[in-house]
Amino acid sequence: MGESLMGEKSTQKRKYILEKARTVFSEKGYKNVTMKDIVDACDISRGGLYLYFSSTAEIFMAVLADEHDEDDEEAVVAALSGDASAGDMLALFLKEQKKEILRKKNNLTVATYEYFSVHKVSAKDNPLKNQFDTAVTIIQKLIENGIENDEFYCENPLGCARNLMYVVEGLKIMSKTCSITEEAIDRELMYVLEGLVPEE
Amino acid sequence: MGESLMGEKSTQKRKYILEKARTVFSEKGYKNVTMKDIVDACDISRGGLYLYFSSTAEIFMAVLADEHDEDDEEAVVAALSGDASAGDMLALFLKEQKKEILRKKNNLTVATYEYFSVHKVSAKDNPLKNQFDTAVTIIQKLIENGIENDEFYCENPLGCARNLMYVVEGLKIMSKTCSITEEAIDRELMYVLEGLVPEE
Structure with a gap:
């Protein structure tokens, strides 16, 4: 053989x-x-x-390493160079986050939190932190694209991106401990998105 | 005896x-x-x-029940009827949240998440959910007070209050798993507060 x-x-x-x-x-x-x-x-x-x-x-x-390989984020990054509007891309990205928050089968959220509350690792080696930072960078770029195209208005794209990802993290843990509804998730994500749309 | x-x-x-x-x-x-x-x-x-x-x-x-008795929130609710400005009160409330996020000694965050991911309880009986909802109500009222006094500008006080509390939950879990700095917490809370201050 x-x-x-x-x-x-x-x-x-x-x-x-x-x-x-x-x-x-x-x-x-x-x-x-x-x-x-x-x-x-x-x-x-x-x-x-x-x-x-x-x-x-x-x-x-x-x-966790395998998880990262299959990450939907890569698809979104690739699409960043495509023709879709920034608003559509951001909505797509948030739809993936929502799927992850609601995922009942093979959901590693609780295990991941348990692991990293036991095994302290440096920020550099922490895949949880790296995933968070990657997501923030993607959202920031999407918002910046949207500003260039006059789709969005935002004075602080990085701040807004971080706010959005902390909300996603909050929703993730609350959904595991308080059974959050799909409507609640939509409402929280829409709250941030609506803040990006220029006033008439 | x-x-x-x-x-x-x-x-x-x-x-x-x-x-x-x-x-x-x-x-x-x-x-x-x-x-x-x-x-x-x-x-x-x-x-x-x-x-x-x-x-x-x-x-x-x-x-957990004991914890709730000693809650700082009550002090804040009491102060709501006091003379301090809404901005000061909101800053005070967020300072308490920050203290809780950073608290190293006797911090029950991880244990609480573990408990409620194992023992599913109805939203009504879930102290985690009740604490969250109480905090949202307090922040909402503080923002509404601030709007009345022309300190704040906000179209959706409830939405903003919920956004803030999901950010706090996100910060709590990230601080236990990724060791977040005090500066990062300040930055996230200030991002929301700055959104409330009317533009010149």
Whole structure:
């Protein structure tokens, strides 16, 4: 058997473990998850799991890293150079945020908060912070595009972008602890968007 | 021994347990705390603890209920009828929020999020939601007062109040997971406050 085939098998197995682990973290958060939980979910041997990962912390970081690869944000960045209006693009971006806030299946919000409240990492190495900053940059650029096209009026695009992302973070945690409705999310995001539309 | 004396001793013991438990929840979150942790922290017998409480969930809710009694919000509500300007009062209220976001000692944010992501309660019975709604009402009233006095300009006081509180929630969770600076908190709160000041 060639090494490339072994390599591929091993890549697939790793991917399979991360998918199963994702579901476990989504259901139990981070703190309560043990290596045995992941062994059970994958239906493999303990030794089999330890060939790939040595701790739940390591698995969780790998799950998060995978998450980032599939990020919708990249699609939005690509579209930034497209023909759509800034307003449409911002609305699209917020629709993705809303989907994430409401996502019931495989939602890692609680596990992520648990992980980073236990494992303190520097801002530079914190994917939560990096994701937040990336989103802020995208929104800022969208607002700036909108100002150039006279779609938007805003004196402080960066401030507005940060305000919007802190609201998104607030909505995320409140939706996990107080079951926020879709209407409430729409209302909060529209509040910020309406502030960008120039008065008649 | 009179019943009133017994009653008082028991009230003091209960208060002592809740104080110790508060520290435990603040240090370990909610999920990882066992009755043994609280027995150890209080240096009492297991039976002694069970005379007062039957589960960590019950203790945590009692800690939260105590929290609410001491709430600074009441002071702010009282001051609403005072002589201070709406701007000063709003700044005072936000200073309290900031203190809470930055509080390192006996901070229940993480434990509270863990508790309510595990124990789903109706919005009506959720102290997290009630505290949020109370804060929104206070801010809304302060903004409305400010509008009446021509201190503020705002077309949607309720919308602005909600925006502000979602930002506060976002700051709270980000400060626990990404170590936010005091400057970042000031900047976010000032962004909203500046939006209330009428343009020259």
